[in-house]
Amino acid sequence: MTVEQDISPLVKTVVVPVGVDRAFEAFTAETSAWWPLFSHSVGAAAANEVRLEGAVGGRIVEYGADGEIATWGTLSHWEPPASLSFSWHPGQDPSEAGQVTVTFEATGEGTQVQLVHSGWERRGDGGRARLSYDTGWDYVLGKYVEHAR
């Protein structure tokens, strides 16, 4: 008997009142201006910048006063202003990385940004890798919990 394994991707969307070009630029080139580093980073209080290297093979890197703190992932797809994909493994082993794809689509009110976090099913061990992924967040999310208290 095995326990039912949930490997469905996580999907989040948000609509921003600007054109696709601007939405993509804000997401990828101004990441430090909005990313909640105090809660969503490996270094927490020590983190002061996150930079996304805009090209296939480019990295997403968290910086502190003394330089690089952690690599969060690597871009596997870069198609401005429509979409980008990257591996995602902040604070964990890159071999356990998930995959994140962000798409930008024009709507009547501006641009719909959709983020899909998947990738655990890529691995032969399915939900098991997914679990490793989830548990890899304990440090980052632990900081989040501390902050929320």
Next chain:
Amino acid sequence: MLDALGDPTRRVILETLRTGGPCSVGVLAERVPVSRPAISQHLKVLGAVGLVQHESRGTRNIYRVHQAGLDELRSWLDRFWGDALQAYADHVQRTVKRTEEERE
């Protein structure tokens, strides 16, 4: 809950229960390379945070993954991206306002 998963042995125990199904401490001890007392201790921690449940069968306890506990973990991930995207949307909104003010 997140502290409970900070320990690699506890992650292995949880993964073993998840992939192998419910079992006793004795069976877990055969699959996870730590002593039975250590496993019992880890199970106690996992139980306290709601990730593992147990039921008594005769003199033995049978342990299983508590799906609701794992769902809660997933909801953390959901909130993580939700917060990040909201922060992004707020940033875009602020820059729109600034541009409008500059035009006026």
